[in-house]
Amino acid sequence: MSCRRSAIINMSTVLASVKKCPETFQMAQMYPYRTSKAALNMLTCCQAEDFKHRGILVTAIHPGWVRTEMGGPQVSLHYTL
Ligand SMILES: NC(=O)c1ccc[n+]([C@@H]2O[C@H](COP(=O)([O-])OP(=O)(O)OC[C@H]3O[C@@H](n4cnc5c(N)ncnc54)[C@H](OP(=O)(O)O)[C@@H]3O)[C@@H](O)[C@H]2O)c1
Structure with a gap:
């Protein structure tokens, strides 16, 4: 498998991580965003199972905190969560 x-x-986003929720919740509560991205992670797992016999790579990534319209102007370009 390869890209x-x-x-x-x-x-995806680190905010979807169930394990990391205790350390990220206060900085970004965002229930709907977190919940929908957690569902995306499950979709990713299902797709990976579904497509592995065809050699299709499936993964989810967190890009870091990025200065975009959604990320906002205050973020450092090199900030990683
Ligand atoms: N920025 C961050 O720090 C950060 C961190 C973690 C994960 N992410 C993820 O990275 C991805 C991109 O985020 P971003 O920061 O680049 O956000 P963004 O600057 O707000 O851009 C979002 C893009 O999604 C498009 N879009 C929004 N609603 C849509 C819809 N209903 N149908 C089709 N297109 C739609 C927008 O189109 P228009 O330009 O036409 O409005 C825009 O091009 C998202 O999945 C986000 O969850 C971002």
Whole structure:
């Protein structure tokens, strides 16, 4: 498997991590965003199972905290959570 072949890259966030919720909740409570991205993570797992016999890479990534419209102007370009 490789991103040189067919691949599905789902854009997730660390805010979807159930394990990391205690350390991230106060900075970004955002219930709907967290919940929908957690569902995306499950979708990613299901797709990975579904497509592995075809050699299709499936993964979800967290891009860091990025200065975009959603990320906001205050974030450092090099900030990682
Ligand atoms: N920025 C961060 O720090 C950060 C951190 C973790 C994860 N992410 C993830 O990275 C991805 C991109 O985020 P971003 O920071 O680039 O956000 P953004 O600057 O707000 O851009 C969001 C993009 O999604 C499009 N969009 C929004 N609603 C849509 C809809 N209903 N149908 C089709 N397109 C729609 C927007 O289109 P228009 O331009 O036409 O409005 C825009 O191009 C998201 O999945 C976000 O959850 C971002």
